[in-house]
Amino acid sequence: MRLLRFACFAVVVACSNSPSPRLIPGGGIGDGDIDGTLNIYVIDHDTEMPITGATVEVGTTQKPTDSKGLATFGPSGPQTITVQAAGYVSTVWASADGANVTVPLNPTPDVPEQATLTGTIASWSSITVMAQHVKAAYVVYSWDSKANNGANDLTTPANGQLCGLAPADTTCAWTVVTRTGTVTLTAVIVDIDTNGTVSQDDDTRSIIGYATVPAVTVDSGVNQSGIVLNQIDAGNLEDVTIDPGTPPAALTTTGYLVGIELANEEVVQLPVSALSTDFTTVLVPKPTVYAADATFRLTGEAQTTSVPTAASIVQRTRLASTALATGTWLDTPTNAMVSASSASFTPVAGASAHQISWQDGSIPPKDLLQVTIFDPKVTTFAVPNLVAPTGAVTATVSALAATFDVKNFSLDDDLDKVWGDSAQPATLQ
Numbered sequence: 001m002r003l004l005r006f007a008c009f010a011v012v013v014a015c016s017n018s019p020s021p022r023l024i025p026g027g028g029i030g031d032g033d034i035d036g037t038l039n040i041y042v043i044d045h046d047t048e049m050p051i052t053g054a055t056v057e058v059g060t061t062q063k064p065t066d067s068k069g070l071a072t073f074g075p076s077g078p079q080t081i082t083v084q085a086a087g088y089v090s091t092v093w094a095s096a097d098g099a100n101v102t103v104p105l106n107p108t109p110d111v112p113e114q115a116t117l118t119g120t121i122a123s124w125s126s127i128t129v130m131a132q133h134v135k136a137a138y139v140v141y142s143w144d145s146k147a148n149n150g151a152n153d154l155t156t157p158a159n160g161q162l163c164g165l166a167p168a169d170t171t172c173a174w175t176v177v178t179r180t181g182t183v184t185l186t187a188v189i190v191d192i193d194t195n196g197t198v199s200q201d202d203d204t205r206s207i208i209g210y211a212t213v214p215a216v217t218v219d220s221g222v223n224q225s226g227i228v229l230n231q232i233d234a235g236n237l238e239d240v241t242i243d244p245g246t247p248p249a250a251l252t253t254t255g256y257l258v259g260i261e262l263a264n265e266e267v268v269q270l271p272v273s274a275l276s277t278d279f280t281t282v283l284v285p286k287p288t289v290y291a292a293d294a295t296f297r298l299t300g301e302a303q304t305t306s307v308p309t310a311a312s313i314v315q316r317t318r319l320a321s322t323a324l325a326t327g328t329w330l331d332t333p334t335n336a337m338v339s340a341s342s343a344s345f346t347p348v349a350g351a352s353a354h355q356i357s358w359q360d361g362s363i364p365p366k367d368l369l370q371v372t373i374f375d376p377k378v379t380t381f382a383v384p385n386l387v388a389p390t391g392a393v394t395a396t397v398s399a400l401a402a403t404f405d406v407k408n409f410s411l412d413d414d415l416d417k418v419w420g421d422s423a424q425p426a427t428l429q
Contacts, residue, residue: 018036018037019031019032019037019039019099019100020039021039021041021070021072021100022039022100023041023043023050023068023069023100023102024041024100024101024102024410024411025048025102025410025411025412025413026048026102026104026146026410026411026412026413026415027043027045027102027103027104027410027411027412028101028102028409028410028411028412028414029093029096029097029098029100029101029102029374029406029407029408029409030098030099030100030407030408030409030410031098031099031100031408032098032099033077033097033098033099033407034075034076034077034078034079034097034098034099035076035099036074036075036076037072037073037074037099038058038072038073038074038075038079038099038101039070039072039099039100039101040056040058040065040070040071040072040073040081040083040101040102040103041065041068041069041070041100041101041102041103042054042056042065042069042071042083042085042102042103042105043069043102043103043104043105044088044104044105044107045104045105045106045107045148046106046107046147046148048104048412049069050065050067050068050069050070051065051069051085051088051105052065052066052067052069053065053085054069054071054083054084054085054088054105055083055084055085055386056071056073056081056082056083057081057082057083057084057384057386058073058075058079058080058081058082059073059075059079059080061073062386077097078095078096078097078374078375079095079096079097080092080093080094080095080096080384081093081094081096081101081103082384082386082387083103083105084386084387085105087107087108088105088106088107088108089105089106089107089108089367089368089369089370090368090369090370090386090387091103091104091105091106091369091370091371091372091387092369092370092371092372092383092384092387093371093372093374094371094372094373094374094375094378094381095373095374095375095378096374097374097407098407098408104411106148106367106370108366108367109366110150110364110366110367112147112150112151112154112179113151113179113180113220113221114151114154114177114178114179114180114220114221115177115178115180115218115219115220115221115222115223115224116156116175116176116177116178116223116224117141117175117176117177117178117185117216117218117223117224117225117227118173118174118175118176118223118224118225118226118227119173119174119185119213119225119226119227119228119229120171120172120173120174120227120228120229121137121163121164121171121172121174121187121189121211121228121229121231122211122228122229122230122231123231124137124164124170124171124172125170125171127189127208127209127231129191129208130193132193132194132195132196133191133192133193133194134165134191134192134194135164135189135190135191135192135208136162136163136164136165136189136190136192137162137163137164137172137174137187137188137189137190137211138161138162138187138188138190138271138275139161139162139163139174139176139185139186139187139188139229140161140176140185140186140187140188140268140269140270140271141176141178141179141183141184141185142183142184142185142186142262142266142267142268142269143179143259143266143267143268143269144179144181144265144266144267145265145266145267145415145416146265146411146412146415147179150364151179151180152179152269154177154178154179155177156175156176156177157175157177160174160175160176161174161175161176162174163187172187174187178218179218180218180219180220181217181218182215182216182217182218182264182266183215183216183217183218184212184213184214184215184216184262184266184268184290185212185213185216185227185229186210186211186212186229186268186270186285187210187211187212187229188207188210188270188271188272188275189207189208189209189210189211189231190205190206190207190208190275190276191205191206191207191208192204192205193205193206204277205275205276205277206276206277206278207272207275207276207282207283207284208283209231209232209234209237209283210231210232210237210284210285211229211230211231211232212229212230212232212268212285212289212290213227213228213229213230214290232285232289236285236286236288236289237283237284237285237286238283238284238285238286238322239281239282239283239284239322240258240281240282240284240296240322240323240324241280241281241322241323241324242256242258242272242279242280242281242282242298242324242325243280243323243324243325243326244256244280244300244326245300245314245325245326245327245328245329246329247300247302247312247329248302248312248329248331248332248422250304250310250332251302251303251304251310251311251312251332252302252304252305253302253303253304253305254273254300254301254302254303255271255273255274255300255301256272256273256279256298256299256300256301256326257269257270257271257272257273257297257298257299257300258270258272258282258284258296258297258298258324259296259297259298259299260284260285260287260289260290260294260295260296260297261287261294261295261296261297261317261318261416262290262291262294263291263293265415267297268290269297269299270284272284295317295318295319295320296319296320296321296322296324297315297316297317297318297319298315298316298319298324298325298326299313299314299315299316300313300314300315300326300329301313302329308394308396308425309425310332310422310423310424310425311332311422311423312329312330312331312332312420312421312422312423313420313421313422314326314327314328314329314330314419314420315418315419315420315421316419317416317417317419318416327419328350328420329420330348330350330351330399330401330420330421330422331348331349331399331422332348332399332422332423332424333345333346333347333348333354333397333398333399333422333423333424334346334424336395336396336397336424336425336426336427337426337427337429338356338358338395338397338426338427338428338429339428339429340358340383340388340389340390340393341382341383341388342380342381342382342383342429343356343371343380343381343383343395343397343426344379344380344381345379345397345424345426346379347376347377347378347379347399348399348422350401350420351376351399351400351401351420352374352376352400352401352402352404352406353372353373353374353376353399353400353402353406354372354373354376354378354397354398354399354400355370355371355372355373355397355398355399355400356370356371356373356381356395356396356397356398356426357369357370357371357395357396357398358370358389358393358394358395359393359394359395359396360389360391360392360393360394361391361392361393361394365394368389368393369383369387369388369389371383374406374407393428394425394426394428395425395426395428396423396424396425396426397423397424397426398421398422398423398424399420399421399422399423400418400420400421401418401419401420401421402414402417402418402419402420403417403419404417
């Protein structure tokens with residue numbers, strides 16, 4: 001590389017090894033090590049549009065982004081990149097080493113766009129169960145893998161997504177609060193064996209069917225009613241087996257989702273462990289019900305019972321077989337100590353990167369600062385003065401595991417290569 005730079009210097013009109021600025025879709029790092037030129041784009045995480053006038057700091061140098069969201073610097077080697085913009089969560093990428101970097105900022109306040117949908121399940125009265133059994137359905141909306149700000153985890157008031165339990169509910173009338181965009185709605189139909197008792201403690205549950213409707217377009221604040229979910233024929237259902245692996249020993253509360261991956265990062269997530277007493281073999285729709293090229297996904301989550309919780313999530317994507325396995329789980333960071341000006345922790349073996357997040361004391365808490373460290377061996381971090389949080393804060397240290405190279409990735413292209421995420425509440429100093 002030094003010889004190439006010298007040759008270009010000698011005949012400067014003939015060649016140049018300075019990388020051309022390139023916006024990396026969704027955010028990311030690429031185009032070789034930093035060697036005298038660093039192009040940084042700043043974009044909105046949700047829209048991927050450039051952010052003009054963001055303050056970018058590299059070393060002791062600060063620059064604003066231009067109309068294309070770009071700021072260019074002249075360092076060499078891995079750098080700490082700090083970005084601040086009005087209306088966004090401050091973000092730091094540490095040990096970043098790519099000639100082109102695109103940093104996505106999360107908008108704040110953290111309020112997802114949403115709407116309320118209501119409807120019924122076709123031919124609900126035709127579903128029969130044995131004596132002392134009760135039928136019910138639980139309606140879910142599909143996730144957007146690229147969504148942020150809790151869009152995949154919206155709460156429906158009064159548990160309205162559960163229907164059919166009351167004998168008078170002959171249509172399984174449901175309500176669900178959903179994210180915006182294109183949404184697939186799916187009802188998981190459950191047979192509940194009451195064992196002849198009033199108490200629910202001895203109930204057992206098994207999944208007996210599904211109903212769905214695809215491609216519902218949801219606009220923010222525009223509620224819709226009269227949506228009918230059609231039952232999926234028995235011939236389009238199949239059993240999958242789930243191998244839960246061995247979650248970290250301290251994380252004793254577990255749950256599992258069987259996902260069906262559609263186009264454009266849309267995933268139908270079925271909460272099988274919450275709705276079936278035995279979830280190691282469970283009935284699900286065949287992926288082809290939704291799309292010819294759809295595949296399975298398995299997500300497992302383990303967490304502590306204490307609050308705030310430590311947690312580990314494992315995700316296996318693009319699975320073609322009905323035998324689903326979590327494989328290796330990611331341990332949580334340990335010895336996490338955080339203040340407004342610094343952080344220290346013991347890294348997690350097998351992690352590709354670590355993240356430190358600062359939140360305020362509101363309910364729900366609002367993110368103030370997110371720091372991602374791309375060198376998995378780094379154990380301490382000094383918060384740049386530009387983005388140091390103030391006031392009462394809480395903090396979390398997380399580990400991230402992925403199969404992509406942290407020096408060459410695009411979040412739009414490589415998001416499904418993230419297979420593990422774990423988090424540990426930090427002790428505040």
